[in-house]
Amino acid sequence: MISPCLLCSAECCKNLYITVTAFDVLRISESTGRAVGGFAEIYPLKLINFDNETVLECWDGKYPAEYILCIKSHPCFFLEGGRCTIHDFSPCVCRSFPKGVDGRFKTRLCPIPAGFLFRVLGTNMPRAYAEELDCYKETVAEWNRGKGKVKDCMEFLLKKTKARIKS
Ligand code: SF4
Ligand code: SF4
Numbered sequence: 001m002i003s004p005c006l007l008c009s010a011e012c013c014k015n016l017y018i019t020v021t022a023f024d025v026l027r028i029s030e031s032t033g034r035a036v037g038g039f040a041e042i043y044p045l046k047l048i049n050f051d052n053e054t055v056l057e058c059w060d061g062k063y064p065a066e067y068i069l070c071i072k073s074h075p076c077f078f079l080e081g082g083r084c085t086i087h088d089f090s091p092c093v094c095r096s097f098p099k100g101v102d103g104r105f106k107t108r109l110c111p112i113p114a115g116f117l118f119r120v121l122g123t124n125m126p127r128a129y130a131e132e133l134d135c136y137k138e139t140v141a142e143w144n145r146g147k148g149k150v151k152d153c154m155e156f157l158l159k160k161t162k163a164r165i166k167s
Helices: 011-015 022-032 092-096 112-121 127-146 150-166
Strands: 040-044 056-060 063-071
Touching (some): 092 127, 127 150
16 A cells, blocks of 8 residues: 555654554564664653553652653654654554544644545554554553552563563
């Protein structure tokens, strides 16, 4: 399928926080040879396109605060010369965008013809990614029951996800 994004100059990659799952992070690290800390972070929650079930609650000083796992953004760390450098293994959210987690299209950043094509053709999130997202939400729920410190969160997510991949 020809991508409607060919009609655009990667506006979402430049302007949004790119939320990811720990599966995405491990896949990107393995495929690029980059250390996770070089491109991903646990970031304070200030997002416009997040899924409530992926919000991480961490102790930060005296009180718990909300965070999200994301790619270093604005623009996305992997955008170079207007192109995605990890196209073959780009994150779940990039495959599903501009369809939001509520199933509705959020095309305010898309050129009008591209937004129209998305509504007609749909998006191309692989089924396996949808399964990973469900699995990641279970790991997030487990973290949120314990609410550890933000500095320990990434290690927890990666360790649990590696164990799920092995099992
Ligand atoms: S999803 Fe929309 S905003 Fe993002 S690159 Fe494609 S057309 Fe542009
Ligand atoms: S990973 Fe690729 S498609 Fe996703 S936001 Fe970054 S540059 Fe865009």
